[in-house]
Amino acid sequence: MQTLPPIHLIDLFPELDRELIQLLRSLSPDDWNRPTVARLWTVKDIASHLLDGNIRRISMGRDNYFGEKPENIQSYADLVNFLNGLNADWVKATKRISPQLLIELLEHTGKEVYEVFKGLDPYAKALFSVAWAGEAESRNWFDIAREYTERWHHQQQIRLAVHKAGIMNRHFYYPLLDTFMRALPHTYRHTEAEEGAVVKCTVTGEAGGNWFLYMQNNKWQLVQEAVAKPLAEVIIPGEIAWQLFTKAISPAAAREKIVINGPIYLGEPIINMVAVMA
Numbered sequence: 001m002q003t004l005p006p007i008h009l010i011d012l013f014p015e016l017d018r019e020l021i022q023l024l025r026s027l028s029p030d031d032w033n034r035p036t037v038a039r040l041w042t043v044k045d046i047a048s049h050l051l052d053g054n055i056r057r058i059s060m061g062r063d064n065y066f067g068e069k070p071e072n073i074q075s076y077a078d079l080v081n082f083l084n085g086l087n088a089d090w091v092k093a094t095k096r097i098s099p100q101l102l103i104e105l106l107e108h109t110g111k112e113v114y115e116v117f118k119g120l121d122p123y124a125k126a127l128f129s130v131a132w133a134g135e136a137e138s139r140n141w142f143d144i145a146r147e148y149t150e151r152w153h154h155q156q157q158i159r160l161a162v163h164k165a166g167i168m169n170r171h172f173y174y175p176l177l178d179t180f181m182r183a184l185p186h187t188y189r190h191t192e193a194e195e196g197a198v199v200k201c202t203v204t205g206e207a208g209g210n211w212f213l214y215m216q217n218n219k220w221q222l223v224q225e226a227v228a229k230p231l232a233e234v235i236i237p238g239e240i241a242w243q244l245f246t247k248a249i250s251p252a253a254a255r256e257k258i259v260i261n262g263p264i265y266l267g268e269p270i271i272n273m274v275a276v277m278a
Contacts, residue, residue: 002224004182004211006141009148009175010117016148017110019166020050020155024103027162032099036161037248038154041091043161046154047102048094049087053150054109060127061116079131117144132275134186145179149275152176153246173207173242180245180275181211185220187273188213191266193231199266200230205238232262234270245275 024047032044041049059065070082094102117140126143129135135142152172159166167173181201188199199213212230214223236244236258243249251271260267 004178004222004224006122006139007145007175007179008122008141009145009179010114012148012172012175013110013114013117013151016151016155016167016172017107017114019172020110020151021103021107023155023158023162023164023166024099024106026164027099029099031162034161036157037243038157043158044095044099044102045091046158047099047106048091048097050151050154051094051102051106051109052087052090053147054106054113057113057147058109058116061120062112117147120144130182132186133183134189142179142182145175149176149179153242153248153276156242157248168207168239170207173238174209177203177207177209177241178211180242180273181222183245183273183275184211184213184222184270188220188269191220191269193266196228197266198226198228198230200226200233201270202233202235203238203241204235208238208241230262232260232266234267235259235261236270244271245273247274247276 027043032042032047034043036043036046038046056067059067068086070079073079073082097105120140122141122144123139126138126140128143129138130142130146133142138146152167153176156167184201193199193215195215195218197215201211201213203209212223212226213220214227215221236254240249240254240257244251244254255271258271
């Protein structure tokens, strides 16, 4: 039995950024104001949020400057509320920035973030843990992979809003899914099963794949292949998987399109899995 290896996604950042810049340069004035699945945010708001992420990463990772620090954080919900407040403040302030300037700033800062990440030891302790995977401390490779998923899903939110394809292929989409699935053991932590039980998660489509949860010593682990016949299999259409795990669609709406073979109680936890800070 082998657990999943680390994911090294640094080299995808310049490619994904190029896709973003090309996308933003193709937008019409009306496109920038289109609503998105990110609730109250327009296309321009999401682009502003991506810029905020770049600037924060450079400030903290390159310059060791953290600005506002969270205080009185007693729970995951407290942390999410703190981050939501930071995000809202930034988006409101950057409404005065033109789309063209946003593009220029994103192009410049994206290159700087890549250089910061390249200089990190992938196995050293990260500045931030991947909390949605249940980690109190993470390695840099996982924090970087998490950052990739942030960039991917926000860019995809824009693409969905303006009806432009581009990053749902295996080259860009599978790494996101493979990173998100690292949240499965934490998601299933309260789900009981007999020793040796296996749950299979399948995402369909060219960019999809199979992931396996294995119960060993009363703890779920994510393993590379099934070590026994799965007791349950969850089949998620590839086109909605990213939306489900980022809360772009509700679990109830997704459930109508998801197939669970085997005991329902072993399949349903994944429908409520969240792989973003929300």
